[in-house]
Amino acid sequence: MTISTPSHEAELLRRVVDPQRAGWSREAAEAILALSFPSSDQERASELAQKAGADTLTAEEQREMEDYRHVGRLIELMQSRARQSLKNLSAA
Secondary structure, three states: OOOOOOOHHHHHHHHHHOOOOOOOOHHHHHHHHOOOOOHHHHHHHHHHHHHHHOOOOOHHHHHHHHHHHHHHHHHHHHHHHHHHHHHHHHHO
Protein backbone atom coordinates (compact mmCIF):
# COMPACT_ATOMS: atom_id res chain seq x y z
CA MET A 1 0.00 0.00 0.00
CA THR A 2 1.32 3.44 -0.86
CA ILE A 3 1.10 6.41 1.45
CA SER A 4 -0.40 9.51 -0.11
CA THR A 5 1.39 12.79 0.44
CA PRO A 6 -0.03 16.21 -0.32
CA SER A 7 0.52 16.96 -3.98
CA HIS A 8 1.42 20.26 -5.55
CA GLU A 9 -1.98 20.07 -7.27
CA ALA A 10 -3.78 19.78 -3.93
CA GLU A 11 -1.89 22.74 -2.50
CA LEU A 12 -2.72 24.85 -5.55
CA LEU A 13 -6.40 23.97 -5.19
CA ARG A 14 -6.33 24.83 -1.51
CA ARG A 15 -4.93 28.27 -2.29
CA VAL A 16 -7.41 28.89 -5.12
CA VAL A 17 -10.48 27.82 -3.17
CA ASP A 18 -9.09 29.08 0.19
CA PRO A 19 -11.68 27.86 2.68
CA GLN A 20 -10.99 30.81 5.01
CA ARG A 21 -12.08 33.26 2.35
CA ALA A 22 -15.81 33.67 2.04
CA GLY A 23 -17.90 35.85 -0.23
CA TRP A 24 -20.08 33.38 -2.07
CA SER A 25 -23.80 34.07 -2.36
CA ARG A 26 -26.23 32.04 -0.28
CA GLU A 27 -27.48 30.27 -3.42
CA ALA A 28 -23.97 29.35 -4.56
CA ALA A 29 -22.95 28.16 -1.10
CA GLU A 30 -26.05 26.01 -0.70
CA ALA A 31 -25.56 24.48 -4.15
CA ILE A 32 -21.95 23.60 -3.32
CA LEU A 33 -22.97 22.07 0.02
CA ALA A 34 -25.33 19.78 -1.90
CA LEU A 35 -22.47 18.33 -3.98
CA SER A 36 -21.65 14.68 -3.34
CA PHE A 37 -20.53 11.58 -5.15
CA PRO A 38 -23.35 9.44 -6.54
CA SER A 39 -23.86 6.17 -4.66
CA SER A 40 -22.22 4.18 -7.47
CA ASP A 41 -19.04 6.24 -7.07
CA GLN A 42 -19.18 5.94 -3.28
CA GLU A 43 -19.38 2.17 -3.68
CA ARG A 44 -16.50 2.14 -6.16
CA ALA A 45 -14.33 4.30 -3.91
CA SER A 46 -15.07 1.97 -1.00
CA GLU A 47 -14.14 -1.05 -3.11
CA LEU A 48 -10.87 0.60 -4.11
CA ALA A 49 -10.12 1.49 -0.48
CA GLN A 50 -10.64 -2.14 0.55
CA LYS A 51 -8.32 -3.32 -2.21
CA ALA A 52 -5.75 -0.73 -1.16
CA GLY A 53 -5.97 -2.03 2.41
CA ALA A 54 -5.28 -5.51 1.10
CA ASP A 55 -2.49 -4.13 -1.12
CA THR A 56 -4.12 -5.57 -4.25
CA LEU A 57 -4.71 -2.43 -6.35
CA THR A 58 -3.58 -2.52 -9.95
CA ALA A 59 -1.79 0.52 -11.35
CA GLU A 60 -4.98 1.60 -13.10
CA GLU A 61 -6.98 1.22 -9.89
CA GLN A 62 -4.37 3.25 -8.02
CA ARG A 63 -4.82 6.09 -10.54
CA GLU A 64 -8.59 5.79 -10.23
CA MET A 65 -8.34 5.97 -6.45
CA GLU A 66 -6.16 9.07 -6.69
CA ASP A 67 -8.79 10.65 -8.96
CA TYR A 68 -11.44 10.04 -6.30
CA ARG A 69 -9.15 11.57 -3.68
CA HIS A 70 -8.46 14.65 -5.78
CA VAL A 71 -12.11 15.29 -6.57
CA GLY A 72 -13.13 14.56 -2.98
CA ARG A 73 -10.55 17.02 -1.68
CA LEU A 74 -11.78 19.71 -4.07
CA ILE A 75 -15.34 19.16 -2.89
CA GLU A 76 -14.19 19.36 0.76
CA LEU A 77 -12.39 22.64 0.14
CA MET A 78 -15.30 24.15 -1.72
CA GLN A 79 -17.78 23.07 0.96
CA SER A 80 -15.58 24.52 3.68
CA ARG A 81 -15.60 27.86 1.87
CA ALA A 82 -19.36 27.56 1.34
CA ARG A 83 -19.91 27.04 5.08
CA GLN A 84 -17.74 30.06 5.82
CA SER A 85 -19.72 32.12 3.34
CA LEU A 86 -23.01 31.11 4.96
CA LYS A 87 -21.61 31.86 8.41
CA ASN A 88 -20.57 35.33 7.28
CA LEU A 89 -23.95 35.94 5.64
CA SER A 90 -25.74 34.94 8.84
CA ALA A 91 -23.57 37.27 10.91
CA ALA A 92 -24.24 40.23 8.60
